[in-house]
Amino acid sequence: KGKEKVQWVCSNCGHTTGQWWGVCRSCTQSGTMKEFHAVADAKVSGFGVFDDALGSWLPQQEEAELRPMRLAEVNRGLDHLHWRIPLSGPFGNEVSRVLGGGLVPGSLTLVGGDPGVGKSTLLLQIAAIIAEGFQDGEASPVVYVSGEESIEQIGNRADRLRIESDIYLYSSNDIEDILKKVQYLSPAALVVDSIQTVYLKGIMGSPGGIMQVKECTAALLRFAKKTNVPVLLIGHVTKSGDIAGPRVLEHIVDVVLYMEGEKYSSHRMLRAVKNRFGSTDELGVFEMSHTGLQAVSNASEMFLSEQHLDSEILAGLAVAVIMDGSRTFLIEIQALCLSGSTGSRQVNGIQVNRADMIISVLIKQAGLRLREHAVFLNVVSGLTLAEPAGDLAIAAAICSSCLEIPIPNDIAFIGEIGLGGELRMVPRMEKRVYTVAKLGYRMCVVPKSAEKALGTEGLENMRLVGCRNLKEVINTVF
Numbered sequence: 001k002g003k004e005k006v007q008w009v010c011s012n013c014g015h016t017t018g019q020w021w022g023v024c025r026s027c028t029q030s031g032t033m034k035e036f037h038a039v040a041d042a043k044v045s046g047f048g049v050f051d052d053a054l055g056s057w058l059p060q061q062e063e064a065e066l067r068p069m070r071l072a073e074v075n076r077g078l079d080h081l082h083w084r085i086p087l088s089g090p091f092g093n094e095v096s097r098v099l100g101g102g103l104v105p106g107s108l109t110l111v112g113g114d115p116g117v118g119k120s121t122l123l124l125q126i127a128a129i130i131a132e133g134f135q136d137g138e139a140s141p142v143v144y145v146s147g148e149e150s151i152e153q154i155g156n157r158a159d160r161l162r163i164e165s166d167i168y169l170y171s172s173n174d175i176e177d178i179l180k181k182v183q184y185l186s187p188a189a190l191v192v193d194s195i196q197t198v199y200l201k202g203i204m205g206s207p208g209g210i211m212q213v214k215e216c217t218a219a220l221l222r223f224a225k226k227t228n229v230p231v232l233l234i235g236h237v238t239k240s241g242d243i244a245g246p247r248v249l250e251h252i253v254d255v256v257l258y259m260e261g262e263k264y265s266s267h268r269m270l271r272a273v274k275n276r277f278g279s280t281d282e283l284g285v286f287e288m289s290h291t292g293l294q295a296v297s298n299a300s301e302m303f304l305s306e307q308h309l310d311s312e313i314l315a316g317l318a319v320a321v322i323m324d325g326s327r328t329f330l331i332e333i334q335a336l337c338l339s340g341s342t343g344s345r346q347v348n349g350i351q352v353n354r355a356d357m358i359i360s361v362l363i364k365q366a367g368l369r370l371r372e373h374a375v376f377l378n379v380v381s382g383l384t385l386a387e388p389a390g391d392l393a394i395a396a397a398i399c400s401s402c403l404e405i406p407i408p409n410d411i412a413f414i415g416e417i418g419l420g421g422e423l424r425m426v427p428r429m430e431k432r433v434y435t436v437a438k439l440g441y442r443m444c445v446v447p448k449s450a451e452k453a454l455g456t457e458g459l460e461n462m463r464l465v466g467c468r469n470l471k472e473v474i475n476t477v478f
């Protein structure tokens with residue numbers, strides 16, 4: 001029996017030390033060092049090298065040939081690095097966009113998200129698309145390994161998703177076993193569902209524990225780098241990070257994608273928060289249907305309520321144009337002003353400070369009598385408006401409700417509001433305005449400077465109305 005050795009592991013960042021510290025020396029969080037007992041002579045080599053001649057696993061070896069290389073030498077060998085595994089079709093394109101143009105061979109990608117958001121569904125569909133792309137030419141299988149479900153369960157899901165491509169299913173929790181079996185197939189890609197359910201023999205802790213999570217991920221990374229097989233790893237990881245060690249994972253892997261969805265909506269967003277091979281400024285938008293995830297074609301308009309698209313128009317609604325990553329979204333701001341009550345404010349989906357400022361500017365600079373009004377503000381579909389570019393739409397919605405004059409539903413508003421009631425330019429004005437025009441809006445209200453800068457090219461069917469301040473906006477729209 002091996003001698004017990006005590007180790008301290010930070011539950012936040014995974015930093016490991018032989019001594020207890022009140023504050024983690026790596027991530028400086030306090031009270032996160034947890035005690036672990038390891039068997040001192042246990043094999044902690046992780047995933048080793050599979051020796052074909054011996055037919056067995058050898059421990060991890062250092063690469064002997066590594067040496068500094070000349071730049072020219074490096075660049076000559078770079079061609080293969082630009083090669084990416086294409087993902088075709090509308091669904092594939094959407095995933096591809098988030099990955100920065102396809103899946104990079106030898107990369108390790110973590111797909112995080114709340115349990116039940118649709119990660120297994122997403123990855124099974126990605127596996128199918130990769131397999132389809134490889135059907136002509138040499139047959140490279142795609143392997144989907146689940147530590148959560150039996151192969152029958154995965155098979156059932158694949159049926160529901162109407163997947164017909166040739167993917168290999170495997171159910172196992174033992175990383176060494178998984179990688180051994182998978183290596184024989186030399187697959188085009190490997191999916192592991194999920195990091196919380198796999199373990200590595202000889203590593204302390206149970207599956208899902210911080211040490212297991214860390215070492216299993218490291219083993220998968222070594223596998224990816226050594227075999228050049230792209231590995232996609234699922235993790236029940238929330239952005240707030242309430243599950244042990246999400247930060248550990250983020251440090252180890254090449255790409256981190258988060259899948260998000262509002263509770264009562266079928267929309268799912270896939271967002272890159274880390275990408276060693278591309279920008280993190282990308283967002284994929286999907287809809288969960290009974291046959292799986294589908295790319296959303298009219299993503300720009302998906303946050304508009306149905307009433308908005310109807311003909312009957314209510315007072316207090318205005319459309320803002322916001323950017324998320326490189327995508328433009330139209331969202332609906334709702335305001336309700338109740339006269340004859342104290343000036344209370346209820347705000348939902350907008351920063352309270354921002355709302356207060358806009359209301360104050362409307363009182364002072366536009367002469368609105370909001371002091372005697374209760375003001376309610378809401379952003380439709382549970383979104384949070386974080387951009388100043390939405391200021392003008394918020395102000396317009398409040399004006400509309402206060403004056404009880406509806407705003408026609410083919411007008412959009414873009415602009416930041418200053419304390420003097422002046423309208424200001426916002427980043428990527430051009431992209432926003434063209435999206436609005438493309439969607440068939442009749443009018444777009446923008447700061448005066450934007451009107452001058454943009455000209456009229458491509459905007460023949462939409463009136464671009466530049467205003468200097470809120471007073472001008474009110475005179476134009478109401």
Ligand code: TYD
Nearest residue numbers: 115116117118119120121288289290291292
């Ligand atoms: P799942 O992929 O299992 O989520 P995760 O792996 O992130 O835990 O999917 C969860 C939900 O998706 C589940 O409640 C059922 C729903 N779903 C559909 O709506 N349509 C489908 O085609 C599939 C496969 C699942």
Ligand code: MG
Nearest residue numbers: 119120148193
């Ligand atoms: Mg799952």
